[in-house]
Amino acid sequence: MTFLERSREPEAHKHWYGDMEASYVYSTGIAGERFFSTLRDKGKILGATCPKCKKTVLPPRMYCEVCFSEMGDWVDVGKEGRVDTFSIAQVGVGGEPLEEPVVYGLIRFPKVEGGLVHIIAAKPEKVKIGMKVKAKLRPRKERSGSILDIESFKPH
């Protein structure tokens, strides 16, 4: 077996550059359409309830993954939740150092299964698991029907 050279440098060996050119346009989906339109137009965070299991899930889905029923009632889960866990990111999406650390957390809502991952707008040293937070929405005219219509979750 030959291993001609060990290298940590991706470009040290003879190589060829290339791309996998592809762009995508993703469908929001049936449930996503309703969730994001309501967030944009009414400023409400909706969960979906299974008519059989009676559980409300967030983000809402078209179907219940446990019993395969079509979801029945859509309910406003409110804007207040608790930090289930969090991380203080020092690096960005490509691994680049961030100028200021960003706190990301998983927010759970009362009597709802699931939750939302989002930015927590607080000083890193102040964030604790279990703390109460509230969604801060962008003003109506800036909302576009995206998860970023929620600007962040703030301590409450």
Add this chain to the structure above:
Amino acid sequence: MNKVACIGAGMTLFWRRLQETGKEMCWEAASMALDQAGLTLKDIDMVVLGSAPDAFDGIHMKGENLLDGAGGAKKPYMRVFTGGGTAVFTPIAAWWHIASGLAEKVLVVCEEKMSSCFPHPQSAFGHIWDPILDRPLKPNLVWIFAMEMNRYMTAYGIKKEDIARIAVKNKRNAADHPCAQLPDANITIDDVLNSEVMAWPVQRLDISPPSDGASALVMTSEKVAKKQSDDIAWVEGTGWCIDKTMWTCRDLVFPEYVAKAAKQAYKMAKIDNPRKQIHVAEPYDPFDYKECHHTEGLLLCDKGKAPDMTKEGITYRDGDLPICPSGGLLGVGNPIAATMGIKVGELYWQLTQQAGKRQVKNDPEVGVCQAWGDLMQYGSVLVMRRG
């Protein structure tokens, strides 16, 4: 079901970038496994290949690209893919080829060439997230693990240093592995605690490195194994299970899906007390806290108690239950699917007393290995017994 044996294993160096192409790495690893089994490619009935996302190598349908290096041309051939879980799921797929009676001699090859994705495979990982719910938040792969690690540490009041000790154990173990990318015989807990913070509580040395590499096994029927080899390990049990799609709907403290996969494998292997009946374990350790998570999921200790096992010396090579004697992903490297070589391959070498300087001291009869993957929700488990 027919009995299934492992009679040969091989692996390449794990390295940031190897000169070899993916298929060349496959050929090197597969040739080693065939040599050990005393077989040639001509003898092989069927080939199973495992490799993780196409985006790492940068070739869509890479199973077809790797096919000739894996020895699959003009044979029944399939590629399986369950993310990181591929490392243990690929030999499970090979096992059912033989257990069903369909094949007698199967070549199993796993490959990953992560250095093709330039400048860093992080950009490929970025596309595993939900495009609408997650990607607008610009998630880096590390912070989702950081949130799980924080939840685990907080739930049980575990100190960071007790998790860092796992990274130290594995990177030191890797110093005895000839294929290792990040061995360090002298690393200390302070080195881990002082390394760069990526996303708190995850620091640089809590993480395994991305690697190029390939590994291979030869798996056969009982008849072939007894004719070919004196160094046999029997596949006694297999299990696999996956948690919910939505990351936010999962239990981040205990990996129930790993426990379900383990229970399936233990039942098949007639193991009712894994803590006594398992003598060596290779759980998946892409992060130090994941070794703890998975040790608990494999039911080898009480919930929240895995860090104590290393603190008490139980998990070292001379301990009662050595864990990751290979050096693991943390020390040897993490070429996703190809980590089969340090999970299943290591178990084979340990159970047949061929692990050299890495050989554990408790004369193991039975071992378990496990891999973890897909979108951080998949467990594959395999139990082997020495022949």
